[in-house]
Amino acid sequence: MTPHRSSNRIPVPGLSGRRPLLAWAALLTLVVLAIPGAPAQTGFNRDLIVLDPAHGGANMGAQIADHVLEKDITLAMALRLRSLLAARGFTVVLTRDGDAALSTDQRAELANRAHAVACLVLHASASGSGVHLATSTLNNVTPNPGAPVRWDEAQAAFLTQSERLADQIATALNRSQLPLVVDRAALRPLDNLQCPALAVELAPLTSGVSGGGSDATPVTDPGYQQRVGEAIAGALILWRTQARPPVMAPARGASTAVQDGQPAGATP
Amino acid sequence: MIPRYQKILFGTLMGGIILMAVILFYEHKRAQDRLAAANDATPIAAPVDSSTESIALDLANDSDGAIAAQQRQLALPQEPSVRARALLERLLAEYALPQSTHPLSSGAAVDDVFLLKLPLTSPESPAARPKESGELAVINLRGSFVDKHPSGVEVETLTILSMLGTLHANFPEITEVRFLVDGQPHDTLAGHAGLLRVYPVNDTTRGPQTGASSFGDPQ
Numbered sequence: 001m002t003p004h005r006s007s008n009r010i011p012v013p014g015l016s017g018r019r020p021l022l023a024w025a026a027l028l029t030l031v032v033l034a035i036p037g038a039p040a041q042t043g044f045n046r047d048l049i050v051l052d053p054a055h056g057g058a059n060m061g062a063q064i065a066d067h068v069l070e071k072d073i074t075l076a077m078a079l080r081l082r083s084l085l086a087a088r089g090f091t092v093v094l095t096r097d098g099d100a101a102l103s104t105d106q107r108a109e110l111a112n113r114a115h116a117v118a119c120l121v122l123h124a125s126a127s128g129s130g131v132h133l134a135t136s137t138l139n140n141v142t143p144n145p146g147a148p149v150r151w152d153e154a155q156a157a158f159l160t161q162s163e164r165l166a167d168q169i170a171t172a173l174n175r176s177q178l179p180l181v182v183d184r185a186a187l188r189p190l191d192n193l194q195c196p197a198l199a200v201e202l203a204p205l206t207s208g209v210s211g212g213g214s215d216a217t218p219v220t221d222p223g224y225q226q227r228v229g230e231a232i233a234g235a236l237i238l239w240r241t242q243a244r245p246p247v248m249a250p251a252r253g254a255s256t257a258v259q260d261g262q263p264a265g266a267t268p
Numbered sequence: 269m270i271p272r273y274q275k276i277l278f279g280t281l282m283g284g285i286i287l288m289a290v291i292l293f294y295e296h297k298r299a300q301d302r303l304a305a306a307n308d309a310t311p312i313a314a315p316v317d318s319s320t321e322s323i324a325l326d327l328a329n330d331s332d333g334a335i336a337a338q339q340r341q342l343a344l345p346q347e348p349s350v351r352a353r354a355l356l357e358r359l360l361a362e363y364a365l366p367q368s369t370h371p372l373s374s375g376a377a378v379d380d381v382f383l384l385k386l387p388l389t390s391p392e393s394p395a396a397r398p399k400e401s402g403e404l405a406v407i408n409l410r411g412s413f414v415d416k417h418p419s420g421v422e423v424e425t426l427t428i429l430s431m432l433g434t435l436h437a438n439f440p441e442i443t444e445v446r447f448l449v450d451g452q453p454h455d456t457l458a459g460h461a462g463l464l465r466v467y468p469v470n471d472t473t474r475g476p477q478t479g480a481s482s483f484g485d486p487q
Contacts (some may be wrong), residue, residue: 055459059459062418062419062420062458063419069430072458123421124420125418125421125422126418126419126420127330127418127420127422128331128422132421134422134425153384159383180478180479181330182479183333183425183477184425185421185422185425185461186428187421187460187461189464199421201421203422217387228477263481
């Protein structure tokens with residue numbers, strides 16, 4: 001006895017009916033949309049902040065005072081800021097939480113993998129007054145979907161957002177009556193970061209006098225660090241809702257970026 | 269009555285002191301002659317008269333990030349690369365003055381300035397990078413200047429912008445600048461501002477950068 005063939009078929013919803021072609025067309029459309037290569041938006045994790053305490057290890061940074069090094073101040077500031085941000089519901093990634101020596105490329109790679117809503121590179125100096133905010137010197141570009149992003153120019157697509165973030169923090173610092181200088185700087189790893197990014201440099205708090213006078217509040221002062229930290233944390237709460245990711249080439253992590261023909265993360 | 273052995277001891281010590289003084293005086297003369305020989309100021313090129321002229325220096329202010337053009341009367345050599353070097357030395361000497369708003373330590377800062385016509389082409393590719401025009405200035409800074417430069421993002425950026433702006437004001441033909449330190453490429457000026465890139469030369473004068481929306485044109 002020959003079994004009836006149709007009785008062994010498994011019914012597939014949408015494919016067994018009067019319009020199987022329509023179902024196949026819909027399936028095909030889904031597959032095409034899922035293929036990498038189509039323009040996509042790079043999303044932020046709006047609860048995530050990357051803090052990069054600059055220098056570390058043998059790279060000591062500036063000599064702030066007799067026994068005070070920049071690498072220690074940046075780490076202290078990062079730890080303080082981490083607490084303030086965590087209290088406001090943020091998850092904070094530090095590129096270093098000890099005296100580790102990391103290259104600027106390693107720091108950028110760590111930050112780029114996080115897809116943070118903001119990346120802050122922390123510095124300290126004995127020169128100038130108040131807080132210095134700096135964004136990259138790159139020119140703003142609209143990313144070309146599908147084109148590789150150069151490692152040295154990764155920040156270019158995010159520059160508009162970085163400037164808005166700097167404005168946001170500058171407004172908060174002004175409100176806290178902290179002296180401020182907003183600038184652009186040719187500074188690694190700012191140019192390599194694929195997130196709204198800026199450098200925050202802490203300088204002695206003076207009253208209108210150039211350089212650190214004897215009455216200046218040093219960058220080691222916990223009260224001063226707390227004021228700056230609270231202003232930045234307050235600004236980042238607003239920024240969490242205001243950040244707008246740029247339309248980017250399909251996200252492939254750091255491997256999309258190239259440096260002189262080498263994949264990102266390769267030893268220069 | 270002084271014992272004889274004490275007289276001999278005293279005489280020996282006196283003799284030693286006199287001998288040491290003579291040796292010290294002799295070595296001092298020798299060291300002086302050696303330094304004088306190293307500091308040979310014999311003129312190589314014939315001196316030329318040059319009249320003072322008005323030049324613009326873009327002077328930075330650490331407290332507010334401003335860069336202001338200020339006029340100075342100065343006699344400068346005519347040969348362009350020597351002129352550029354003298355100009356930058358004068359600019360950086362201003363920062364060593366007591367009331368400077370961007371204090372830097374004194375001392376020679378610029379070893380040489382080389383001016384190269386753009387585009388830089390090789391015989392194999394004469395049409396390479398046709399968009400470039402003007403001149404590239406290669407500024408060779410002294411290691412001693414870099415070592416003593418204050419370290420910080422803003423202070424280093426202001427030094428570079430000040431040099432670029434001063435070159436732009438006095439050498440409009442210079443469109444790009446590269447930095448060397450003691451003849452070698454160097455990562456940063458003092459740990460922050462990058463020196464490995466080519467800087468475009470443009471007007472860097474600006475007001476206080478003390479608030480939100482202070483971003484000017486990218487450098």
